[in-house]
Amino acid sequence: MIATAIVIASCVLGHTAAAATSPEQVILSNNVDHGQVGRANATPGVLNPSDKLDLALGKAIKQGTELRILCAGDSITLGTLSDTAGGDGNGYRLQLRDDLSKDKVTFAGTVTTGGTMSDGYFAGWPGKTIEYISDEIEPSLRQRPNMILLHAGTNDMNPNGAISTEGNDPHGAVARLGALIDQMIKACPDAVILVAMIIDTCEPAQWPATREFQSLIPDAVQRRLDDGHHVLAANFTSFPTSQLRDCIHPTNQGYHLMGDYWSDFIAQVPRDWIQAPVGPNPDRPSGSGNTGINKTLLMVLAALAVLGMCS
Ligand SMILES: *[C@@H]1O[C@H](CO)[C@@H](O)[C@H](O)[C@H]1NC(C)=O
């Protein structure tokens, strides 16, 4: 009885798995290479959002290449307050995944919170500065993401020194950001690193420093780009402050908009920069993967398939 149930289950699951990797689907997601660095008349090394934020929709970013994405930063990466007012608690990350529905996406990172995603992993620490992120991010980098989305420096710009623990001078902050980028390049030399010119704030005391910090980022990125590294600035400065809940964190709709920005930026990365992720996907606790099927169960299914029980 139980054996029969397992065989039936494995046949159903086996067919589902086969369908997901059928050649037909690969052809359907045939990729149009519109990757380019920046847009006409823009600063090289800076990605700007497209008019409709829709460049990633409906087709794989790079056919046949899995995206192992590390979302890195602070509370805006975690999705703080996205669990209020009927929100799902996933910040921008679920919208990003939805926009990349034609890609196989795995989220790298050692941190997870109470959002509704079964694979809601990232490397983000609420209320923390770039320096703190640098101190904590190494285990996440060891998971070898091939795409890193860094949105950091908001807390460094906070006028309250208890939060901006290294001081809120924009020049100092961008130097620390550069060091964090270098740390990422060293740990993940094959990864594409997109560095946010962070979203605006409507907090009057935080606004001037934020503006200056944003403006210094392209130069820090350009120097790494000139050295041959796959780093680009992602210009979030047009993100409307009307989409902020508390002048720092986006509203639920604002987080979705952030997801759209990120996917649109990813779609502008030169395709030959995007390499298959190095090594296996991160090992997750049982039941936390995006299918919920653990390795043991997969091995049983594979054994059954070999035995020809599905034919
Ligand atoms: C970033 O976006 C803003 C707002 O759209 C724009 O004015 C600015 O020129 C952009 N910066 C760069 C370096 O492309």
Ligand SMILES: *[C@@H]1O[C@H](CO)[C@@H](O)[C@H](O)[C@H]1NC(C)=O
């Ligand atoms: C995998 O799933 C099976 C069945 O649900 C369970 O008995 C087993 O403990 C799980 N193994 C691991 C490594 O999580």
